[in-house]
Amino acid sequence: MDDSGQTSAEFILLFGGxxxxxxxxxxxxxxxxxxxxxxxxxxxxxxxxxELSNLKSYFK
Structure with missing residues (x-):
C-alpha cells in the first residue's frame, strides 16, 4: 500500500497543530x-x- 498520502496528511495535521x-x-x-x-x-x-504637587508647594 502507498503510505506517502498518509504521511503527508500527518505532517499537515502536525504543522496545523x-x-x-x-x-x-x-x-x-x-x-x-x-x-x-x-x-x-x-x-x-x-x-x-x-511631582507637580510637590512643585506646587513652592509657588504658594
Missing part, C-alpha cells in the same frame, strides 16, 4: 504586553502628578 499553539501563545503574550504597558503608563502618570 503547531501553528495553533504558536498563535495562541502570541495572542496571550500580546495581551500580557498590553496590560504591562498600561500599568507602566499609569505609574508614570501618577509619579508625574506627584
Amino acid at each position: 503547531i501553528m495553533v499553539v504558536v498563535l495562541l501563545a502570541i495572542y496571550m503574550y500580546n495581551n500580557y504586553l498590553s496590560d504591562l504597558s498600561g500599568e507602566i503608563s499609569s505609574r508614570e502618570v501618577n509619579e508625574f502628578n506627584n
